[in-house]
Amino acid sequence: MKNINTLLFTALLSGFCLTAQNKDTKKADKHFDRYEFVEAVEDYNKLVEKGKADSYVYGQLAESYYxxxxxxxxxxxYAKALETSTDPEMVFKYSQMLKANGKYEESNAQMEKFASMRPSDNRATAFRANPDYLPKILEQGKKFNVQNADYNSEQSDFGGTMHDGKLYITSGRNDSRKTYGWNEQPFLDIYTVTKNTDGTxxxxxLAExxxxxKYHEGLxxxxxxxxxMYFSRESYFEKDYQKDSISSARFSQVYLFKATKLGDEWDTIESLAINSENYSVKNPSVSADGKTLYFSSNMPGGYGNYDIYKAEINADGTVGEPVNLGQKVNTEAQEMFPFISSNNTLYFSSNGHLGLGGLDVFYTKEVDGKLATVRNVGIPINSNADDFAFRIDEEKNEGLVSSNREGGQGSDDIYxxxxxxxxxxxxxxxTVLDDKTRQPIAGANVALFDAEGNKVLSKTTNQEGVAEFMVECDEDTELEVVMDGFDSKKVAVKGTNEEENDVQISLDPIEKLILAETIDLAPIYFDFDKSNITAQAAFExxxxxxxxxxxxxxxxxxxxHTDVRGPESYNANLSERRAKTTVQYVISKGIDASRITAEGKGETEPKVDCAGGCTKEQHAENRRSEFIIVTTETVEN
Known part of the structure; x- marks a missing residue:
């Protein structure tokens, strides 16, 4: 993945093996095994020109270009290699490249092929559960304004973390460094950028x-x-590396280090105990309370190439045992670049979750001890290239993301x-249903109210009895459903982080409210010492x-009726006013005055006996209006 692999310092190779090496491919294979992909491409292409290419060479070329x-x-x-190869991982990567090139239908066809080959793979099950995911991502709207930063260079630039008025980035712009065989760019260093008052x-x-x-440093x-400060560095610095017995190449890992500030400089630097010569640990992100370190690693026991982990930062500064975030976050592919924001939203990059191509930025949040559904951040943060190292200030609503998309200064850029x-x-x-027939009710009015009781939006159900509303995550709301011939209903909807919240509302035929002698409405309650009709009273x-x-x-x-507080004569008059207000409301809706009468009962017929004292809620129950049928037709329930 272009410079992202350089940024990771370790190879994220194919995941499948091509074993047709021979004397013709020896030189190209040596470059490939050393992660010198630019030179590997040159040598494999020479074999193609000489007519010596087979599925092995095509596969190696595809991997090098990838x-x-x-x-x-x-x-x-990939297409040429797959004429004879049936490796599922190659099919998956071919799908990714098609998608990166905007060939969405062809990409989906390959994903369907991949899913048939590995039906239990999380990537396969996610695709089959939501094969039309691409339009949904593209149509969700641009929620960000994205601009290329003015401090990018022609080399690789990525990351970005503010500290003490300076922005710390990682860059390959240091021409005094040796070049790295992966992409022939200089080794990466940590730089600082200072912003001027005018925004430039x-x-x-170079960071002091x-x-x-002389080795790679990262985020x-x-x-x-x-x-x-926690940061990534190549393990060569610790003299930790492995030697390949065939190519004689030395392979390093990526380690996490912590640096302690001495005056104005970062001085004491220590390797973390979670590092190992057998795997990489990288991409650190410290939680806002300083108690948890998030990172990415390919340590044994994970779900894919790289997974997201977290570990407790102990009071003495040591780091506890890594905990894998599980299959909701991690897939069989790559999950990297975690960032935990001030409101505990976890952002990360992945090419295993459903995205637009390459690495996409995703997010989730822990709710009641469980991680919410992983979501794609959408365009323009994500593109059909690699998008990663997302950082956001949740209070200022601004941040940084890195990408190798077209239109940048060159290579990976910071946006x-x-x-x-x-x-x-x-x-x-x-979904609104007739409770008696269980059939959908078309034409019902569904109103959405916010947590403060303000009406936000009103819609009419379609032929399937459905009305849809988009609300912000974790926002408690209420739905009010009204339909002629049916008992109106209000339903509280608890806020959630799930992408979709299905709410089924069953309405009783209006006749069901008619009992032998009364209309079975919810009692019409009044505020203390008031006689005006409230919104809830009007609804009933x-x-x-x-x-x-x-x-x-x-x-x-x-x-x-009134509660028992206040003089009896006063309550008698108050109840008369409430009775008249109730009647006036009904008449105002077109009912002839001769059809409804009212009587104030004062405090003489309490619903709750308050002789021994009542709670605030019990007093409210006593402040009510009720409805008695005087004359009616025969009604079938």
Whole structure:
């Protein structure tokens, strides 16, 4: 994946083996085994020109182009290799390259092929569960404004973490360094960038202190007190490496280090105990409370090439045992570049979850001890190239993302962004049914109310009885459903992080509210010492109006009651006012005045006996209106 693999410092190779090496491919294979993909491409192409290519050479060429993110050539040679090869991982990567080149239908065809070959693979099950995912990602709207940063160079630039007024980035712009065979760019160093007051940037400078070596250095993260930095570095620095018995190449890992600030410089540097010569540990991100370190690793026991882990940062500064974040986050492919934000949203990059091509940025959040559904951040943060190293200030709604997309300064670039809209949305799918027949009700009015009771939006159900609303994650809402001939209903909807929240609402036929002698409405409650009709009271009285419209011979007597607080004579007058207000509301809706009468009962018929004292809620129960049928037609329930 172009420079991202350089950034990782370790090869993320094919995951499948091609074993047809011979004397013709020896030179090219040596470059490939040393991760010198630019030279490997040259040598494999010479074999193609000489007519000495077979499925092995085509596969090696495809892998080499894949690793330097030449998607066009990678697609071409994966296709040729797959004329005879049936390796599932090659099919998956071919699908990725097709998608990166905008060939979505062809990509989906290859994903279907991959899914048939590995039906239990998480990537396969996710695709088959949502094969039309691409339009959904593209149509969800641009929630960010993204601009190429003015401090990028022609070499690889990525990352970006603010500390003490400086932006720490990783860059291959240091021409005094040796070049790296992967992509013929200089080894990576940590740089700092200072912003001017007008928003422009000063020239990037090498970070001071003991951070940079002649080897690769990578992403950084700081503890909340600013006294400790965690960062990635090649394990050559520790003289830890392995030697390949065939090619004699030396292979290093990526380790995590922590640096302690001494004055203005980063001085004491220590390797973390979780490092191992057998695997890499990289991409650090410290939680806002400084108690947890998130990182990526290919240590044994994971689900794919690289997984996201977390470990406790102990009081003495040591790091505890790594904990894999599980299959909700990690797939059989690659999950890298975790970032835990101030509101505990976890952002990371993956080419295993459903995306637009290459690495995409995804996010999730822990709710009640469980991780919510992983979501794609969408465009323009994501593209059909590699998008990674996402960082955001949740308070300022601004941040950074790195990408090798077209249109940059060259290689991997850093992009600055502003968040324009809330990132996390939930689709509420409300389905309205007839409780008696269980058939959908078309034409019902469904209103959405926010947590404060404000009406946000109103929609009419379609032929399937469905109305849909988009709300922000974790937002409690309420749905109010009204339909002629049916008992209206209000339903509380608990906030969630799931992508979709299905809510089924069953309405009773309006006749069901008619009992032998009364109308079975929820009691019409009044505020203390008030006689005006509340919104909730109006909602219930509208049901009474609907019944009286359907049965024009029906006559109703409304009785109004108070609680026992206050003088008895005062409560008698208050109940009369409430009775009249109730009647006036019904008449205002078109019911003839002769069909409804009212009587104030004062405190004489309490619903709850308060002789021994009542709670606030019990007093409220006593402040009510009730409805008695005086004359009616025969009604079938």
């Amino acid at each position: 690793n330097i993110f030449n998607t066009v050539e990678a697609e071409r040679y 940037s000063q020239a990037a400078t 202190g003991k951070l940079n070596t 950084v993260s700081f503890t909340p007190d600013g006294k400790t 600055e962004f502003k968040k324009l809209q809330p990132l996390c949305d939930v689709l509420i799918v409300a 009285l509208d049901k009474l109006v609907q019944i009286m419209n359907k049965y024009p011979e029906m006559k109703i007597k409304a009785t109004s």
